[in-house]
Amino acid sequence: MAGSYAELDGKIWMDGKLVDWKDANVHLLTHAMHYASSVFEGERAYGGKIFESRKHSERLLNSGRALDMEIPWTVDEIEAAKYETMKANGLEDAYIRVLAWRGAGEDMGVSSSRNPVRMAVATWAWGSYYGDAKTRGAKLDIAKWKRPSPETAPFEAKAAGLYMICTMSKHAAEAKGCSDAMMFDYRGYVAEATGANIFFVKDGEVHTPLPDCFLNGITRQTVLGMLRDRQVRIHERHIMPEELEGFEQCWLTGTAAEVTPVGQIGDYNFEVGAMTRDISNAYETLVRS
Structure with missing residues (x-):
């Protein structure tokens, strides 16, 4: 997309009604802008149907609760808002961003219990997250930042504040000519990319990090x-950095990333092999079924 997202045409759903895209604004003293009191979902629609839509809406509410922020809309109301926004923008294949946050109110400090919780839904056309990496494999840097301990942040929430180190890691990766960065966790185990979960293949078996300090993505679960339907043996476990050398294939999963092959992580190279291609193609078929 060329130009600013702020300058797109269309409608955005805000707090129960559709408003013009350029009028979907918040006050400078919105609590979320100062203290990251915000949760969100990223979703994709294929042929007018949002993939795993209710799971995303349910997770949004759970993320809000994890931040002590009760979102005053039900799953059914969130579902209706998403489809209303898609229809208003004339979209069938679309990316959907649902955002809930603490707005401006009586509190302007760390505490925000008296401020209203607001919600918005934006939809737009969005192609491949990693460009042509689906055919040749994405190139990943290795991030210097690590996913934090569960004792320091509610990792099960899709919370805006948790993405600060992801943004910095992706900027550093792009400066090196990479598409993204792989992150370790606070113990030094392989964790995930900045916005996607990660899988590896060795000797026909799949290895993927145990999501005990990072988000267990909906696409990951899918x-x-x-893989289980194909009776592929899966190892959900802690993966050490030195194991990267022995893996043959690698891919990323996420709503934006879908299933994207990885060709390189740092100095380690991977083939875009048969299992990677099969899972990528099968996922494309599934989301459009």
Whole structure:
């Protein structure tokens, strides 16, 4: 997309009504802008149907609760808002961003219990997250930042504040000519990319990090189910950095990333092999079924 997202045409759903895209604004003293009191979902629609839509809406509410922020809309109301926004923008194949946050109110400090919780839904056309990496494999840097301990942040929430180190890691990767960065966790185990979960293949078996300090993505769970249907042996476990040398294939999963092959992580190279291609193609078929 060329130009600023702020300058797109269309409608955005805000707090129960559709408003013009350029009028979907918040006050400078919105609590989320100062203290990251915000949660969100990223979703994709294929042929007018949002993939795993209710799971995303349910997770949004759970993320809000994890931040002590009760979102005053039900799953059914969130579902209706998403489809209303898509229809208003004339979209069938679309990316959907649902955002809930603490707005401006009586509190302007760390505490925000008296401020209203607001919600918005934006939809737009968005192609491949990693460009042509789906055919040749994405190139990843290795991030210097690590996913934090569960004792320091509610990792099970899709919370805006948790993405600060992801943004910095991706900027550093792009400066090196990479598409993204792989992150370790606070213990030094392989964790995930900045906005996607990660899988490896060795001797026909799949290895993927145990999501005990990072988000267990909905796409990740979908792909695990696809692998089980194929009776592929799966190892969900802690993966040490030195094991990267022995893996043959690698791919990323996420709503934006879908299933994207990885060709390189740092100095380690991977083939875009048969299992990677099969899972990627099968996922494309599934989301459009």
